[in-house]
Amino acid sequence: MNKPADKKEIRHMEKLTLKAPNMGSPMRWISAGWDDVLRHPVYSLGYGFAFTASGLLMMYVLFKMGWAALIPAAAGGFIMMAPLLAVGLYAISRRDEEGKPLTLSVIIPTRFAEPRQLAYVALALTLAFIIWMQVALLLFALFSHGHTLALQDFTSYVFSTKAGLTMASIGTIVGLVISLFVFSISALSIPILLEHNVDAITAISASIRMVMTHPGPMLVWAWLIALYTAFGLAFAFLGLIFVFPIMGHATWHAYREMVGLIEE
Numbered sequence: 001m002n003k004p005a006d007k008k009e010i011r012h013m014e015k016l017t018l019k020a021p022n023m024g025s026p027m028r029w030i031s032a033g034w035d036d037v038l039r040h041p042v043y044s045l046g047y048g049f050a051f052t053a054s055g056l057l058m059m060y061v062l063f064k065m066g067w068a069a070l071i072p073a074a075a076g077g078f079i080m081m082a083p084l085l086a087v088g089l090y091a092i093s094r095r096d097e098e099g100k101p102l103t104l105s106v107i108i109p110t111r112f113a114e115p116r117q118l119a120y121v122a123l124a125l126t127l128a129f130i131i132w133m134q135v136a137l138l139l140f141a142l143f144s145h146g147h148t149l150a151l152q153d154f155t156s157y158v159f160s161t162k163a164g165l166t167m168a169s170i171g172t173i174v175g176l177v178i179s180l181f182v183f184s185i186s187a188l189s190i191p192i193l194l195e196h197n198v199d200a201i202t203a204i205s206a207s208i209r210m211v212m213t214h215p216g217p218m219l220v221w222a223w224l225i226a227l228y229t230a231f232g233l234a235f236a237f238l239g240l241i242f243v244f245p246i247m248g249h250a251t252w253h254a255y256r257e258m259v260g261l262i263e264e
Helices: 006-013 024-040 041-064 069-078 088-098 117-146 151-160 162-185 189-195 200-213 215-234 238-256
Strands: 015-018 259-262
Touching: 015 162, 024 041, 024 088, 024 151, 024 215, 024 238, 041 088, 041 238, 069 117, 069 162, 069 215, 088 117, 088 189, 088 238, 117 162, 117 189, 117 200, 151 162, 151 200, 162 189, 162 215, 189 238, 200 215, 215 238, 238 259
Parallel strands: none
Antiparallel strands: 015 259
């Protein structure tokens, strides 16, 4: 006689179903993200402050090491990790939906449906970050002939020399490709793994499938993320104190609108 499946095994038989967004969806998600920040400003902005402080610390270390010219590339790579680093913001939005009081512990969520599978997505994002930084180092070494430059000299070099413009053009193209990959695999996968007992491949596939089948709304969403992020970076990272929690909460609401469940 077969042994009855336990509850966890039954939940592993769940299948995700995707709901199509429309062109107005991204602005609706951002509006919901704003609402979450306004309802919980201490937690949300405190999380944004911690994220921004971490980024500034990384920039400071590069500056002290004499690698100030790599700060723009490092900033881009740091932003690539944002979908993973925003997991506490997803937890805040989830707790708010459940009508439960918030505590400091909620920003380090311990309730994951599949923590081990989440680690695989984290590994994929980390590898993307490493590849991007290796590409940036290679381009810098090739076009600067191994010479280190101060940040202001690097800026002048990029915009006033043929070699600098070529380096920036190639770096921008490669960065866009890697960023699109990161967006495609992480737009929905991390919130999915926070909630559902599915494997990392299923969660990533759902995210990629949504981007491929509904490119209009999803590319608008990616563009808005890039636009808000650029605004945050334009103010010496300090704008990210506000931008990061808004977009983190908005990502949770995007997931809520687009992902459903079929129980077998």
